[in-house]
Amino acid sequence: MGNTSSMLTQYDIEEVQEHCNHTFSQQEIVSLYQRFCQLDRNGAGFISAEEFLSVPEFAVNPLCQRLLRMVDGLNFKEFVAFLSAFSSRATMQQKIEFIFKVYDTDCNGKVAFNDILDVLRDLTGSFMSEQQRQQVLAHVLEEAGYSKDSLLELADFIKILGNSGLKMEVEVPVD
Structure with a gap:
């Protein structure tokens, strides 16, 4: 899972689901992985603050600098966990x-x-x-x-x- 050029296995998907308390379906995790790979331009396996800023909605958020403190250097599992608060299934x-x-x-x-x-x-x-x-x-x-x-x-x-x-x-x- 660390190398973004590889595909997610069923085990990886289930592990991420468990890590984020099942706030995302398996299909959503696959979609999030595709988005993660797009953002991880250098294929390092994590997303830098600079890569997050390439998302226009993120860059214009008035809390952008506060959020960058939370997201800089996230791997895929951490990226999904970060986004899980925004899931309709989150408590x-x-x-x-x-x-x-x-x-x-x-x-x-x-x-x-x-x-x-x-x-x-x-x-x-x-x-x-x-x-x-x-x-x-x-x-x-x-x-x-x-x-x-x-x-x-x-x-x-x-x-x-x-x-x-x-x-x-x-x-x-x-x-």
């Missing part, structure tokens, strides 16, 4: 865990007010003033029972987002 917990990782840039298991503010800055750009961002965030945290000084953990994200009806899905085209 709400899997989706929230992914979101938490986007916010937890230092990977310490805690998200501070300023971490969330940084993401809000990326998402809103010049459409909101810094003061508006801080006010909105303080209000949202207060509504959820937290303050600006709170350090949120994954369990807090699950509590806040768990019943939100969060939709994070990408359809994988299959031939």
